[in-house]
Amino acid sequence: MTTSRVYAYLRASTKEQDATRAIEALQKFAIEYGYTIASEFIENESGASLKRPQLFALLKVAQPGDILLVEQVDRLSRLNADDWQALRQTISRKGIRVVAIDLPTSHKLLKTGDEFTGRMFEALNSMMLDMLAAIARKDYTDRRRRQAEGISKAKAEGAYKGRPVNDKLHEQIRTWYEAGKSKSEIHRLTGAARTTINKVLEA
Structure with a gap:
């Protein structure tokens, strides 16, 4: 029986969004691989910022071999290249394994095996994480650009009214x-x- 602990990280960008939305999916996923979630770290902060207290609280308590579980890689990062590398280095130094439901190669890290196979999957997963993090960042910047273009156009047409009141x-x-x-x-x-x-x- 593995002694590794699984920590779920759930994030939404704004206070109006439900950061706990994916908890059932994470719990079900962990159970399928013979784990239970030791603790959940939930916050409403932008994935484009490193200022995420709950994420770093998770990294502080996690020990080598423990698992950081997310629904999607973009829940962990929409960071620029430098900030992503800083976060990845922190995770690597701690010896924490990142597993995302939307990243099948990472699922292999939940199963114990021989050292060679384990290292091969860690290397493959690291490459895939970097690629998906880059895609998540591009999606973020593209969305921000389209929003800015839409606002500029609406202002020029006299139709911009700002964010709707809740x-x-x-x-x-x-x-x-x-x-x-x-x-x-x-x-x-x-x-x-x-x-x-x-x-x-x-x-």
Whole structure:
């Protein structure tokens, strides 16, 4: 029986998105390979930023041979080349194995075997991780470029109105505030950014 632990990392880019969406898929995947998830690290931060407290909390507790499990490689990284290499070096120094449901070559790292086969799959998986991370970054930059082009065009046509207001979230903020909750408690309860909370309550 393996003594390696599996840590699930779940990420969504904004507070409005559900970062826990993939937890059932990760749990099912781990069970299929004879593992249980030791702990889940969940955060709402951009994959294009290295400022991800929960990811680095995971890397801090993980030991050599442990597994960092993600649904897709882009949950781990939409980083630029330099930041991706910095993250990869941290993972490599710790001896942590990255397994992604959408990367079949990584699944082999969940099975014990002879040293040669294990090293071959680690090398192959490393190459595939780098390739998918590069694709994820390109997808991110392409999307940002298209968004910027769309906004510029809408502004030129006088049709740009900015990000739509989340009326439901704003109502929750006001309701909790009227119930006597502090701004910090409202932030914890709703997940709304503090700037949003301030804006709603000052309106």
